[in-house]
Amino acid sequence: MTNRAYNFNAGPAALPLEVLQQAQEQFVNYEGSGMSLMEMSHRGAIYEGVHQQAEALLRELFGIPEGYKVLFVQGGASTQFAMVPMNLLQPGKAASFVATGSWATKAIQEAKLFGETVVAASSEADKYNRIPSLAEIAIPDNAAYLHVTSNETIEGTQWAEYPDTGSVPLVADMSSDILCRPLDISKFGLIYAGAQKNLGPSGVTIVIVREDLIGTPSLTVPTMLRYSTHAKNDSLYNTPPTFAIYMTNLVLQWVKAQGGAAAIEQANREKAELLYRTIDESGDFYRGFAQKDSRSLMNVTFRLGSEELEKKFAKESEAEGFVGLKGHRSVGGLRASIYNAVPLSSVRALVDFMAEFQRRNG
Numbered sequence: 001m002t003n004r005a006y007n008f009n010a011g012p013a014a015l016p017l018e019v020l021q022q023a024q025e026q027f028v029n030y031e032g033s034g035m036s037l038m039e040m041s042h043r044g045a046i047y048e049g050v051h052q053q054a055e056a057l058l059r060e061l062f063g064i065p066e067g068y069k070v071l072f073v074q075g076g077a078s079t080q081f082a083m084v085p086m087n088l089l090q091p092g093k094a095a096s097f098v099a100t101g102s103w104a105t106k107a108i109q110e111a112k113l114f115g116e117t118v119v120a121a122s123s124e125a126d127k128y129n130r131i132p133s134l135a136e137i138a139i140p141d142n143a144a145y146l147h148v149t150s151n152e153t154i155e156g157t158q159w160a161e162y163p164d165t166g167s168v169p170l171v172a173d174m175s176s177d178i179l180c181r182p183l184d185i186s187k188f189g190l191i192y193a194g195a196q197k198n199l200g201p202s203g204v205t206i207v208i209v210r211e212d213l214i215g216t217p218s219l220t221v222p223t224m225l226r227y228s229t230h231a232k233n234d235s236l237y238n239t240p241p242t243f244a245i246y247m248t249n250l251v252l253q254w255v256k257a258q259g260g261a262a263a264i265e266q267a268n269r270e271k272a273e274l275l276y277r278t279i280d281e282s283g284d285f286y287r288g289f290a291q292k293d294s295r296s297l298m299n300v301t302f303r304l305g306s307e308e309l310e311k312k313f314a315k316e317s318e319a320e321g322f323v324g325l326k327g328h329r330s331v332g333g334l335r336a337s338i339y340n341a342v343p344l345s346s347v348r349a350l351v352d353f354m355a356e357f358q359r360r361n362g
């Protein structure tokens, strides 16, 4: 198939072509059942098999140890901004955060609705162009947890190494970098991620939570917003987003076929290095936004000499079949999102375009 765009969308984002084709083959008549998976009961054996396989693959690919629950919930990562404090923030305690950018800020704002929040470190003074160093983080004594945003999708920064929080649970929003590299889950109390960047389509949010943190939240927390509800019912308390979970399962199979998280990381590094090298060797024609040691493997953010030139780049790249390169409206500039499913060939095409654009405009 040759009519696929060079898709650098920030999310929803590119999915592996093989996965889309497999879904297409299975779409109308799922494995001879006479119906689409979308038309089936979530209580039936066929769907339940898919549901269980998706969980088992997540456990396998992440090496999730005993004592953790894997949940499929709805409402996006934005709902997790509320669910985390609703379930984990006890009275008298503070929700602490590392303020790294736009998404961390949203998580902090939401947590304020539920109790005390403390910013344990911030890079706001640097316009969020870096991840604070581990030494800068001051976790308050009354911290219920420390929340980090693993990858800031808009600014293009990513934690290279996570803080050791001792007995304070570490909570991470991994919406834009989940499964981009191997991960030691045992360092975390809770991880959440919307699926629509690295794992599948929008509509399902993954939560991986240590069982002792699930607890019993206050009586006013609605049933659907309690982790315990979903944990007790294997994420089948109510109707789950069956099709999104099915697609996620296919993507996880694809990740496994690529060689798992370590092989995916290697491919991601190759793609990111190609782009960052092009930026760094452009003699300041392209200027990376993130400081080098905070650069994201997933979202490569850069600027040109003027907004006019940036607009020209966006327009001309679009005409050449590149999609999604305009930076987020809140920060401007340009951004190439190179999630797991973006092929190296798309990145090669982009760096060729960048070189050519520089020749014409440099």
Ligand code: PMP
Pocket (backbone or CB within 6 Å): 011, 075, 076, 077, 078, 079, 103, 149, 151, 152, 153, 173, 174, 175, 176, 194
């Ligand atoms: N956190 C991060 C890091 C994100 O990138 C996004 C979505 N772009 C969100 C949270 C919000 O996710 P959702 O749209 O699924 O609520």
